Amino acid sequence: MKLTIIGTGYVGLITGACFAEFGYETVCVDKDINRIIELNQSKCPFYEPGIEELLNKHLNKTKLLSFSNSLSQSAESADIIFITVGTPSKRLEDDADLSFVWDVAREISNNIKKYCLIVTKSTVPVGTTKQVKQLILEKIDENNFDVVSNPEFLREGSAINDFMRPDRVVIGCENQKSENIMRELYRPLNLNETPIISTSIESSEIIKYASNSFLATKISFINQVANLCEQVGANIQDVAKGMGIDKRIGSKFLHAGPGYGGSCFPKDVKAFINTANKHNVDLSILSAVNNFNDQRVSEITNKIIAKSNLSKGDTAAILGLSFKPNTDDIRDSTSIKIGKILNEKGINVKSYDPVAMDNAKKENPFLTLCKNAYEACEDVKTIIIATEWNEFRALDLKKIVNNKNNLCIFDLRNIYKSEEIKELGFDYFGTGK
Numbered sequence: 001m002k003l004t005i006i007g008t009g010y011v012g013l014i015t016g017a018c019f020a021e022f023g024y025e026t027v028c029v030d031k032d033i034n035r036i037i038e039l040n041q042s043k044c045p046f047y048e049p050g051i052e053e054l055l056n057k058h059l060n061k062t063k064l065l066s067f068s069n070s071l072s073q074s075a076e077s078a079d080i081i082f083i084t085v086g087t088p089s090k091r092l093e094d095d096a097d098l099s100f101v102w103d104v105a106r107e108i109s110n111n112i113k114k115y116c117l118i119v120t121k122s123t124v125p126v127g128t129t130k131q132v133k134q135l136i137l138e139k140i141d142e143n144n145f146d147v148v149s150n151p152e153f154l155r156e157g158s159a160i161n162d163f164m165r166p167d168r169v170v171i172g173c174e175n176q177k178s179e180n181i182m183r184e185l186y187r188p189l190n191l192n193e194t195p196i197i198s199t200s201i202e203s204s205e206i207i208k209y210a211s212n213s214f215l216a217t218k219i220s221f222i223n224q225v226a227n228l229c230e231q232v233g234a235n236i237q238d239v240a241k242g243m244g245i246d247k248r249i250g251s252k253f254l255h256a257g258p259g260y261g262g263s264c265f266p267k268d269v270k271a272f273i274n275t276a277n278k279h280n281v282d283l284s285i286l287s288a289v290n291n292f293n294d295q296r297v298s299e300i301t302n303k304i305i306a307k308s309n310l311s312k313g314d315t316a317a318i319l320g321l322s323f324k325p326n327t328d329d330i331r332d333s334t335s336i337k338i339g340k341i342l343n344e345k346g347i348n349v350k351s352y353d354p355v356a357m358d359n360a361k362k363e364n365p366f367l368t369l370c371k372n373a374y375e376a377c378e379d380v381k382t383i384i385i386a387t388e389w390n391e392f393r394a395l396d397l398k399k400i401v402n403n404k405n406n407l408c409i410f411d412l413r414n415i416y417k418s419e420e421i422k423e424l425g426f427d428y429f430g431t432g433k
């Protein structure tokens with residue numbers, strides 16, 4: 001089977017590299033020529049554990065993977081074309097911006113020469129895949145292609161494992177022919193007995209938004225309960241454990257923290273609310289999830305300022321800048337948002353992150369970046385552990401050089417036990433405990 005993947009962002013590259021690992025001849029296409037040049041040298045534009053090894057293997061050894069900035073050649077011979085371009089939020093609205101999807105659909109319609117499947121893997125609002133079909137029908141006969149929705153559920157930082165061992169694969173098809181081709185494509189996953197869920201195109205598109213929105217709901221829920229725990233002397237970690245052991249609830253995504261960030265949850269929750277509004281359906285539960293998450297960063301930052309008595313000219317350390325560990329992605333990162341608020345109030349911000357400092361510095365020149373966590377924590381009034389990177393889990397806090405009294409540690413991800421930190425003489429504040 002020959003595959004073409006259009007868009008070499010996060011989803012496109014992981015998908016391309018993993019399909020090559022399955023043994024398929026895969027061409028990844030992007031109009032950004034500089035990106036293609038770098039990819040042809042196995043250089044990945046983002047940090048993701050394992051991706052460069054996979055690119056290198058299939059680009060140079062098996063030669064199953066190639067990169068191109070021209071759609072026409074690979075589209076002509078492809079059996080399946082995946083659309084994996086970005087669907088960011090529109091500038092002034094919460095709706096998904098689909099302009100890249102429409103551009104690609106038009107380009108595909110100018111280039112296919114034999115029957116192929118056109119698959120939307122980008123996260124697109126319900127109805128989009130059928131609109132892609134309408135666009136292509138302007139140029140191509142309906143017998144010469146089918147459209148499919150096949151959303152991804154990849155988590156940054158563990159995307160390759162998520163692709164190779166998914167909880168499920170969802171395929172939204174209109175007919176048996178396209179379903180059979182998609183089942184054949186994912187046949188290598190039969191070994192792990194991965195459930196392949198076949199639905200209508202509309203259901204498949206909704207599954208993606210509903211899944212991300214539900215996980216975001218779990219997070220906002222546990223964060224609200226964490227606030228209550230703080231008021232009544234309860235411990236959110238014990239509460240989450242007691243809840244999560246109930247199989248109907250599940251323990252995942254019940255970690256209280258500074259709120260969800262990243263390139264998916266914030267944008268997908270907003271876009272899903274928008275879809276519901278357009279269809280006059282009450283999805284107000286998600287508006288509450290979204291509003292609470294939007295306010296959480298400033299509430300937490302105000303708490304940090306008040307509890308550690310931070311004022312203009314003081315210095316705080318932020319450990320971790322990416323929106324979660326094992327990625328250099330700083331999109332909608334709560335750490336960066338906290339840093340920005342502190343900076344606006346005249347508080348200096350020293351910081352360290354294992355891989356996200358280059359990305360962070362580009363857009364946030366106010367950050368003073370340090371060689372390691374210890375240097376970042378030197379002579380500050382407050383330490384904020386914002387992202388739960390493994391290397392922050394066992395810091396030798398006695399090594400922190402500090403002339404300030406009452407050094408406060410805000411462990412936003414609850415990676416330490418309060419008693420241990422307090423014994424060392426720090427003022428400790430976790431989340432929800």
Ligand code: UDX
Binds near residue numbers: 155156212258324
């Ligand atoms: C998410 C989905 O998990 C994935 O299936 C989808 O395809 C893309 O979006 P990702 O954004 O990479 O993946 O990260 P994820 O691990 O889901 O975390 C998202 C945010 O929620 C992060 O900011 C994380 O810190 C936060 N989070 C997660 C919590 O605050 N508590 C939790 O218990 C879990």
